[in-house]
Amino acid sequence: MELKSKSRFSAGTTFLKVVTGRLLATVLPTKNQKPIILIGGSLGEKYEDNAAAFHQYLLENWQHTYEVHWMYDREMSYVREKGIVNAVALGSLRNYILFFQAAHTIHGHSLMYDIAPEIDKYIHWNKKTTMTHISHGIECFKKILIQPEDVPLLERCDYFNCVSEYEKRIKRDEWGIPEEKLIITGMARFDRLPYNQPPPKVKSILMMMTWRETLMDLSEEEFKASEYFKATEELLKDKLLISHLESHDVQLNVVLHPFMKRFESYFKTLSKGKSQIEFYTFDEISIREQVLQSDALITDYSSIVWDFIYMNKPVIFYTFDQEAFLKMRGSYLDLDHDLLGYKANVKEEVVEAVETIVVEGKTANPRFSEMSDYIDFTDGKNCKRLANTLFTA
Template identity: 30%
Template structure:
């Protein structure tokens, strides 16, 4: 995006946003210097979502003052339903080029900042099918427009219940550190098979008098023992009371998954949740894919668990966390895994686990577009490969195909296309123990198999694109397994493992792991209990902390 306005005073400034429910339109008001452009130009909304076109904004008024032009722009909300995040673009003709230039308009007036900083969601435009459009400021104070579906727990009855429970527990909030409630949860609070649930169960056994609770949605409650009165059903009065009074959040995902199908606006719940101490128990070991959103400085993670001394070094050198914020223990779910490859290969049916990772370009993608992706075409080549089919018959091999939870919408399409049953990720620990080999691309599940010395093959059909977009903390040669971009090579490698019962040459992974035992959970619990007194809630919300950090950095750079 072109940076054009070197003179700060001449940059377009967003000074207003409002909407009309009757016309289903939203309006923007932008102030620009009179002499900012001399040729023709257009106001548009743009998005980074692939294959989604810009949306032209309609100029309905232009008012002149002594120094400025104030444009009033309009857009029908139904025109931006194909992407979640939009930003304003000024597009103008360039006399030195045939291609128009684009400038992102992201600055707002101080008055607009004051209005949007608490919660831009209050200025939302409600559309049909529970969709909303509203203005937002990100943590860099840049303006954007968000379009999304209202989530279940954002509906009025839940928010009203939350406010009532907040008022109920208000007198006890100054004593959060003394009450000392710990909440465990997993992705969107719908599962109970990850590190969070494993640690919760062990803590309940070892420390039954401690105030530890597990959060799960009503639709997933069959996954837990409801006779345990420390199970919290999300959305209930008990849940809201204990959430507001909690001190520590322990999860295998970000802190806001304790709210269920995450709330993205700055509601009371979000602001109070952002003040809790968050201990990141990890979804899986890191290294294969860069994840800058977890790096220190984003303010979302207070303490994090490392699977090994090698990963602790990565957190210090790449994620920039201090050593005192890292708890090195091993991953609790590794205690559930078994290395029994010889036994598995001697059975009548051999299981091959295939677990590809998710790509963010699949968000809001239609079924027809999904069928044309490299992901589908590459795995279609695998399942239709004659040598792969012959090998499955020869070794009586069964394919266990597991999709990332964010790809669940494509489950039936892939089952029909590949003639394979897509399995539930909640059983992943069982699949890892029961499978003789893993085929993945960039998923952290590879570390689980490497931990129990099972063969891992990385089928990286989009290797160059993935490296360019996401990057990795490791080179290809460092990965614990064998990497290939060619389907024939992958099939040959699978055949080698199944026929000779041996590990692949590049499988060596010992340097990545500190322990190979069943004590990861107990090690972690011991360290958590020892560190208990260090866990103090934040006085300010996440966004305030982030802004203060940025102001401090700017002050340091200035002087």
């Protein structure tokens, strides 16, 4: 998955589709004469984030009331493989017709990527649809970078879902979202996770590091010389780490960020000759399945940590470039005190934490009791709460 460049969608063709879609929306009847919901996430390229979890809930509970459509990238095959009904290709004429007919749109990343390509230019043409941003994760680690094209989309959104009062304060005080647009219903995908169930043993560790904007334009040689790659390389070549994995038969699965596609060959060479380490690209694996199957997590600043904290599984934060990261992006958290897990600034501290959870068998998250400072609901009813807030208010 990577942010789609605007060249992928011809501006002239898109304009014609938007205009035609707007006109046809006023004369064409809806399929079942029901109000329409459009929902999408992960830029249409994956089906396993908050948007997908909420979409499944809607299909199971609200099809009698609404006509529900999933928006997807036509280059992806998952819609056919999963048998997703009422799926609509992003950027198609039907996409824009439904956009102007919809009673609700619900997106996890951006209206412009998840619901209707390049709609930022024409968002003021749709005044009737209720638009809701449900986020792809809890907003806390990385400060949001609001781009010029984001401004009309943020202003047009009617609701921004929050997982807690904590996240609501961020979106109100840091993003500048008006209080009346903020709703607290919890995170949809948590409904599919077992709450507070630490594993009996740590047999599988997931490693997911997030992206750095400073890596975007590097050459391959510059990337190999970057602190990001070197920190990963040094950790995965550490003899003591490998010894712990081999002697306790622990599998370490490294899932690369989607923006790493250019450099994935360099990472995959790091696992050669190491039977306990496997590399996967974002397209090769289901993140949802990895979260459920993995007993622990190694990450830096990825919001996937909240899934592991919710389940009371150990998390190791490998913050090797914390000072540079804070200067570049900033964080809503105090990275020295607020991380709910093991804090590791250098690879030796990562290995020490692995020893604690694997060798010593401490399989619960050591700061699980603090989760309630950031997450308000653990009742498995986040989707129901969100639907009731949007559709029965």
